[in-house]
């Protein structure tokens with residue numbers, strides 16, 4: 001299966017995962033994380049390790065465990081399974097757009113990953 005849809009321009013990783021999750025069953029793998037990385041941010045070689053540290057061991061778990069909706073509106077759309085319009089990120093970024101917030105005080109900025117101990 002190498003015909004996976006591409007991220008659209010400036011679509012962030014999380015919106016991409018959300019969009020793909022609505023079209024494809026999760027295969028208990030990070031195939032869409034990898035596809036996003038390979039097509040968008042090939043230098044982010046640690047991306048899979050990062051999302052696993054956030055509790056994302058497959059594509060749907062990244063959505064469930066690494067982020068939460070940043071607004072009530074986004075949460076409503078998520079609950080309803082409706083489309084969430086990506087607010088966009090600059091090319092080469094692995095950060096979510098401002099529709100999403102990282103969970104648990106995890107910071108995931110500027111290509112650097114660190115976790116607060118508290």
Ligand SMILES: [Zn+2]
Pocket residue numbers: 026027028029058059060061
């Ligand atoms: Zn899954």
Ligand SMILES: [Zn+2]
Pocket residue numbers: 011012013014015016085086087088096097098099
């Ligand atoms: Zn987005």
